[in-house]
Amino acid sequence: MFQNDILGVIVVYVYVAILLIVTEKVLVNHPKTSRKVLHILVGNVAFLLPIFITREIMAFVAAGPFIFFTFLMSPYTPIKAIKGKTSSAGHSMGLVYYSITWMILAYLFFDHLVVIAIGIFAMSYGDGFASLIGTKYGKHKYNVVGDEKSFIGTAAMFFFTFVTMIVAIFFFKYAQGYSFPFSLASIALLALFAAVGAIVEGLTPKGLDNLTVPFVITAFYWYAFIYIIE
Numbered sequence: 001m002f003q004n005d006i007l008g009v010i011v012v013y014v015y016v017a018i019l020l021i022v023t024e025k026v027l028v029n030h031p032k033t034s035r036k037v038l039h040i041l042v043g044n045v046a047f048l049l050p051i052f053i054t055r056e057i058m059a060f061v062a063a064g065p066f067i068f069f070t071f072l073m074s075p076y077t078p079i080k081a082i083k084g085k086t087s088s089a090g091h092s093m094g095l096v097y098y099s100i101t102w103m104i105l106a107y108l109f110f111d112h113l114v115v116i117a118i119g120i121f122a123m124s125y126g127d128g129f130a131s132l133i134g135t136k137y138g139k140h141k142y143n144v145v146g147d148e149k150s151f152i153g154t155a156a157m158f159f160f161t162f163v164t165m166i167v168a169i170f171f172f173k174y175a176q177g178y179s180f181p182f183s184l185a186s187i188a189l190l191a192l193f194a195a196v197g198a199i200v201e202g203l204t205p206k207g208l209d210n211l212t213v214p215f216v217i218t219a220f221y222w223y224a225f226i227y228i229i230e
Contacts, residue, residue: 002053002054004052004053005053005058008048008057008058009057009061012062015044016066019038019041020038023035023037023038036131036135037132039094039098039124039127040125040129042124043120043124043128045120046116046120046121046124047171049113049116055110058107058110059104059106059107059110060103060107063099063102064103066095066098066099067096067100069099071093073095074096075093076093093207095210101119101210101214105119105120112222113172114168114169114172115221116218117168117171118165118168118217118218118221119215119217119218121161122164122165122197122214122217122218123209123213125160125161125163126157126164126201127157127209127210128160129157130157130160130201131153134149134150134152135153137150137152138150138152138153139152140152144202145204147204149202154198154199154202155198157194157197157198157202158198159194161193161194162190165193165221169182186225189224189225192220193217193221194217196220197213197217200213
């Protein structure tokens with residue numbers, strides 16, 4: 001069993017390393033876009049979760065070290081040679097919060113991988129596309145708590161969160177032998193959760209949405225689908 005965990009760690013590290021290399025090399029002249037593409041595509045680690053056998057390995061070996069690595073990429077890095085290079089691309093502490101969230105979700109919901117995946121997808125595809133689309137097309141802005149957001153970015157957050165929740169449920173439920181997991185009521189609940197996530201993202205400043213959004217959405221999903229529907 002431990003061999004599966006080793007394989008999972010290797011695959012996660014190699015995948016993230018490839019993303020870093022590709023985004024930095026291909027999009028070197030577009031640092032903001034590079035950061036957002038990296039933010040989105042890292043979310044695909046959710047599809048690697050079934051490889052792991054051990055809760056602690058997934059949480060503290062596969063996910064945990066990225067807290068340290070992403071901190072070194074932040075404006076607060078103690079390594080002066082790289083200080084400021086990623087902050088200009090918008091990294092700040094967002095990727096650190098991203099890693100913290102993944103580690104906590106992995107530990108708490110190891111026995112319910114779909115919950116982890118929903119949290120990861122909300123902060124990768126949902127929040128990532130909200131930023132990417134909002135930055136490019138967001139002409140109509142709003143500012144509630146000191147951090148400017150756009151209405152089209154919030155709409156993108158809702159759409160991609162909703163779609164990826166369905167993808168996660170298909171991948172971790174239906175594709176693994178469960179009966180068809182959707183009804184009109186469950187679809188409506190997922191839409192509601194996506195809307196709540198979009199509102200939370202719009203009201204959360206300074207990259208903290210990588211903490212607030214996934215925890216709020218997974219809490220709603222856990223309560224509704226685990227304790228009520230299932």
